[in-house]
Amino acid sequence: MQLIPPDVAAAIVGMGLASYACRAGGFWAMGFVPLTPRVQAWLEAIPLAVLGAILAPEAARASPPEVAGFVAALLAMRWSGNDFVGAISGVAAVAAGRALLGRP
């Protein structure tokens, strides 16, 4: 019996190393060098850029219910400031859109 397949285990261990490298890396590096404004601007810009890169192709091929889902998640998040309210609104919009268009 295999509890965890090798590729899954490799993915998880790599994720763990990456996470700890981020957690300890900034602290460690500051023992030697100060972050320059440009490096700091680059680090700050990474998360949104990667999310954009993940979501853009999906948004580009989205059908109308998913487009409604993206818009609903975005608006609900802006209004509520709460991840759950935002995500559930997006899911509800997708479900409603699929029901209305008869494409379950």
Place this chain on the structure above:
Amino acid sequence: MEVRLNRELIGFTRKGFRAGVVGVAAVAASTFAFGIAFGVLAGQQGLSLWATLLMSGIVYAGSAQIVALQVWSTPVPLVAVWVATLAINARYILMGAALRPWLGGLRRLPAYGSLFVLADANWALAMRERAAGRLDAAYLVGGGLVMYVSWMVASGFGHRLGQVIGAPRRLGLDFMLAAFCTTTAVTLWRGRRDVVPLAVAAITAIASEHVAPGHWHILAGGLAGSLAGAWRNAADPT
């Protein structure tokens, strides 16, 4: 007012640990809710209960784990998953850097051990403690452990819960991960200065997906967009 920190004043005691446990406990409730959501999604992506717990236990980063699930498939696209994790956790590099003047006064083991449970909430509350002049650095690890325990329990509970409710497409649950990624992006959005980096990331990702299938578009778009951000914001820090 700038408080000059004295090495002798920085403590690491049981009292500070307890203060962290109490101070962060209220926030741990939202960690619990988030953990349930992660557990449900992990089950839907085909992760076993053990894999789910292993991931929560050694990665311990909610947003990164959810974004990684979004690019998850069989076999697992390792580079894409690792890039996503690094990217979403890159903010910890800055948080850790900000902790240098404080944890730098400790021995290695408490300092680097505390950093393992560094998360947004216990970091923010610990920094507030320090700003208030309370320099017991065990606050960070006390708060972190409360969050860690609720994250682990909730991940397992959510995974079981997901087996019960299932994931019918009709309910739109397949969109949940994309919706969470969208709300995370909204949280990260800082205004007009993010327009160009985001556009560069999006266009590069869509273009490179056509050229090279797989998940390389995440690396390409993320690099291009963040470099555009570095160039723009260093030139115009508004």
